[in-house]
Amino acid sequence: MLSKEEIVKSVPQKGFIGHPKGLFSLFFTEFWERFSYYGMRAILIFYMYYAVKDGGLGLDRTQANIIMSIYGSLIYMSGIIGGWIADRILGTQKSVFYGGIMIMLGHIALSLPGGVTALYASMVLIIIGTGLLKPNVSAVVGDLYADNDARRDSGFTIFYMGINMGAFLSPLLVGWTQKEWGFHAGFAVAAVGMFVGLVVFWVTKKNLGLAGSQPTNPLLPGERKKTFSIFGAAAIVIAIAGVITYLTGNFTIENFSLLITTLGILIPTVFIAYMYRSPKTNADEKSRLLAYIPLFICAVMFWAIQEQSSTILATFVDTRTDLMLGNFEISPAWFQSLNPLFIIALAPLFAAMWTKLGERGPSTPRKFAYSLFFAGASFLIMVAAIILTGTGLVNPLWVVLSFFLVVLGELLLSPVGLSATTKLAPQAFAGQTMALWFLASAAAQAINAQLVRIYEMVSETSYFGVLGALSIFLGVVLLLMSPMISRAMRGIK
Numbered sequence: 001m002l003s004k005e006e007i008v009k010s011v012p013q014k015g016f017i018g019h020p021k022g023l024f025s026l027f028f029t030e031f032w033e034r035f036s037y038y039g040m041r042a043i044l045i046f047y048m049y050y051a052v053k054d055g056g057l058g059l060d061r062t063q064a065n066i067i068m069s070i071y072g073s074l075i076y077m078s079g080i081i082g083g084w085i086a087d088r089i090l091g092t093q094k095s096v097f098y099g100g101i102m103i104m105l106g107h108i109a110l111s112l113p114g115g116v117t118a119l120y121a122s123m124v125l126i127i128i129g130t131g132l133l134k135p136n137v138s139a140v141v142g143d144l145y146a147d148n149d150a151r152r153d154s155g156f157t158i159f160y161m162g163i164n165m166g167a168f169l170s171p172l173l174v175g176w177t178q179k180e181w182g183f184h185a186g187f188a189v190a191a192v193g194m195f196v197g198l199v200v201f202w203v204t205k206k207n208l209g210l211a212g213s214q215p216t217n218p219l220l221p222g223e224r225k226k227t228f229s230i231f232g233a234a235a236i237v238i239a240i241a242g243v244i245t246y247l248t249g250n251f252t253i254e255n256f257s258l259l260i261t262t263l264g265i266l267i268p269t270v271f272i273a274y275m276y277r278s279p280k281t282n283a284d285e286k287s288r289l290l291a292y293i294p295l296f297i298c299a300v301m302f303w304a305i306q307e308q309s310s311t312i313l314a315t316f317v318d319t320r321t322d323l324m325l326g327n328f329e330i331s332p333a334w335f336q337s338l339n340p341l342f343i344i345a346l347a348p349l350f351a352a353m354w355t356k357l358g359e360r361g362p363s364t365p366r367k368f369a370y371s372l373f374f375a376g377a378s379f380l381i382m383v384a385a386i387i388l389t390g391t392g393l394v395n396p397l398w399v400v401l402s403f404f405l406v407v408l409g410e411l412l413l414s415p416v417g418l419s420a421t422t423k424l425a426p427q428a429f430a431g432q433t434m435a436l437w438f439l440a441s442a443a444a445q446a447i448n449a450q451l452v453r454i455y456e457m458v459s460e461t462s463y464f465g466v467l468g469a470l471s472i473f474l475g476v477v478l479l480l481m482s483p484m485i486s487r488a489m490r491g492i493k
């Protein structure tokens with residue numbers, strides 16, 4: 001097995017704006033992957049519920065929103081399996097590459113006129129593909145630097161900018177293509193994006209040196225058989241359960257969503273409990289894990305609101321706002337570019353603010369609490385918009401303001417959360433930390449699968465009002481708990 005020193009020594013340490021050349025490869029691979037992902041998601045919801053005569057699938061709108069949430073949840077849940085495969089079988093480089101191929105095939109499936117069958121096939125491919133690619137490509141970023149390298153954090157910031165640049169450009173391009181040439185053409189643009197990402201990765205892979213070239217904890221021959229029998233047995237049980245539910249007529253989206261919601265909550269709970277009880281976890285690490293629980297719960301609340309920008313709020317923009325600008329009709333998909341645009345514009349400001357504040361800057365739990373205040377405000381603004389408008393179409397600038405508020409919260413939580421996770425997770429589970437952090441997004445969207453149903457049952461103002469207030473309430477609780485949490489973090493900031 002390779003040591004960390006051997007890996008870092010094999011990586012060219014310069015060549016990309018003062019960073020290892022490999023960061024260039026990872027930056028553009030992830031740029032294009034996120035380009036394809038967020039481009040696809042910007043039009044997918046409309047593809048599902050638009051009438052057949054408008055090029056859509058004509059699904060019920062609530063069902064479309066449930067599917068979007070389940071899909072988003074599974075995409076981040078599959079990261080645990082993707083991380084495991086890289087760790088024990090393939091190594092991160094191969095996982096990223098194979099994952100990218102599956103994602104591309106998934107987008108190709110949607111670019112063909114295959115109806116609902118193609119939709120589900122595409123989802124399966126993209127769930128597995130993203131599970132293989134997303135946590136692993138981020139993990140390789142960490143592998144490029146020696147542990148004490150001062151450039152590591154800024155490396156992650158550059159990478160994060162790449163994510164958001166891809167997420168910014170694609171809704172514009174994919175949305176425009178869809179408007180001019182229809183949905184399948186839009187999805188084809190996403191497929192081309194992933195193809196470019198794969199080419200970049202393949203051609204510049206040598207910049208990564210040995211980073212991610214081998215599994216870090218390979219399965220031993222004896223373990224192999226046992227593991228594959230467990231996987232095989234699990235697959236059979238799932239298949240049988242699926243067939244029984246189908247034959248008894250219980251296989252509905254609603255029932256499936258209940259399963260995903262349960263899993264979304266259960267998996268992180270079991271995972272954290274498992275780490276806590278592991279003999280490899282020492283007393284300090286146990287205390288840190290306990291400190292991590294309230295942070296994780298708040299991250300779930302935050303992502304539940306943030307992720308609704310591509311479901312509930314996307315639907316709101318499409319159906320409840322006035323998109324005519326004179327004679328020109330704004331594409332509702334373009335609104336998905338706002339979040340990453342604000343992130344790109346504001347991330348440097350936040351970074352400068354933390355540097356300036358130095359030691360006086362807020363602690364991690366406090367930042368999380370503030371982020372919940374902004375997330376809550378973003379929903380309360382929607383209540384104001386709806387009440388002030390009365391009947392008729394809402395001015396879409398309200399939604400722009402709502403997205404802006406979410407981004408202020410996101411900048412307080414997203415980059416901070418990832419680094420907090422890497423520091424708070426027990427050493428023995430370091431390889432799974434990326435996946436652990438993504439489980440917050442998985443749980444959030446698993447819960448959203450139920451929330452989007454409630455949205456149809458209650459008034460818009462009570463929906464946004466109650467969730468906004470809940471987020472602020474959780475923020476207050478976290479703020480009150482923050483000295484205690486900071487103490488339990490045992491020296492970690």
Ligand code: GLU
Pocket residue numbers: 034163303414437438441
């Ligand atoms: N939007 C970010 C990304 O796609 C954050 C994802 C998340 O943690 O949910 O990488």
Ligand code: ASP
Pocket residue numbers: 038163164167168336339340343410414
């Ligand atoms: N801000 C998200 C992320 O960091 C992107 C998005 O929601 O479009 O990638």
